[in-house]
Amino acid sequence: MNICLIPAFQRPEYLQECLNNICKADKYQEVSYVFCLDYGFSLQNLDIIKQSGIEHYFIIKTEKTAFKLSKQSYNVLNGLIKVSEQKEVDLIYYVEDDIFISKDFFTFAADIFKQQPDVFVWCGTRSDNYPVETTDNKNAYYLTDKADFQTHGNCYNSKLFYKYMKEHFNANYFNNPVAYCKQYLPSKVVAEPFVEQDGLIRRVIENNNLIVAYGHVPRSQHSGIYGYNRQAEIMHKSFAEKLKFIQETVYDAGKMKVYDRYNDSQPCNMNLSHSKVELIPIKN
Secondary structure, three states: OEEEEEEEOOOHHHHHHHHHHHOOOOOHHHOEEEEEEOOOOOOHHHHHHHOOOOOOEEEEEOOOOOOOOOHHHHHHHHHHHHHHOOOOOOEEEEOOOOEEEOOOHHHHHHHHHHHOOOOOEEEOOOOOOOOOEOOOOOOEEEEEOOOOOOOOOEEEEHHHHHHHHHHHOOHHHHHOHHHHHHHHOOOOOOOOOOOOHHHHHHHHHHHOOOOEEEEOOOOEEEOOOOOOOOOHHHHHOOHHHHHHHHHHHOOOHHHHHHHOOOOOOOOOOOOOOOOOOEEOOOEO
């Protein structure tokens, strides 16, 4: 069984567009969905999930915790651990509410894991960590052992995720992520401030020499160009205004450059398809 985990909080318009794209993806009906709604979530998220057309889903409503600095990390990791500890789960797709996926996101990832069962995670976007020379071959993927990881649309090997991440799901990490990572997961590639869930996972990948896969052509895009820490003024618009803004902006590279202050939001081809998958090593 394959699961798609979707965290969400207070941007229901992003969740709406995220699910719009998921419901256009090949074989999306064959995936079960788990929504992790962080404490204080917008109740409108519940209506959007019910009206999405997705039939098989479960909702985790994360309770309030004392973890202030790691609130979001707890919501995400709590969901991932709960899913990965289920023995019948093979793959965990991870799609945050501001990640928009292409048509063959699910099938491309699944085909890679059929060829590469020992890969820890496939990353759906282009790498922002290392400059690599890729091709425009839509069937191609590559492997890396450089701890090159980012959470902008992923697919995890569920068994490996549980094996390597379970021990780090503990109060010591959530109470003081910086101190925990310094002591237990020192890193040569991840800067000290990056200790939230994605930084933690990347450190685990580095410390255990785990293998990461990427497509030569991206299958997902980060579209979160506003929020409480980015373009906060947009948050005051109505749901309809925000949804219209997203739909008119995030698929256009030129418009994205105006709003993307962090340069980590790149549109991808939303209508990708592949006939097979083939391993084509990259040139660094």
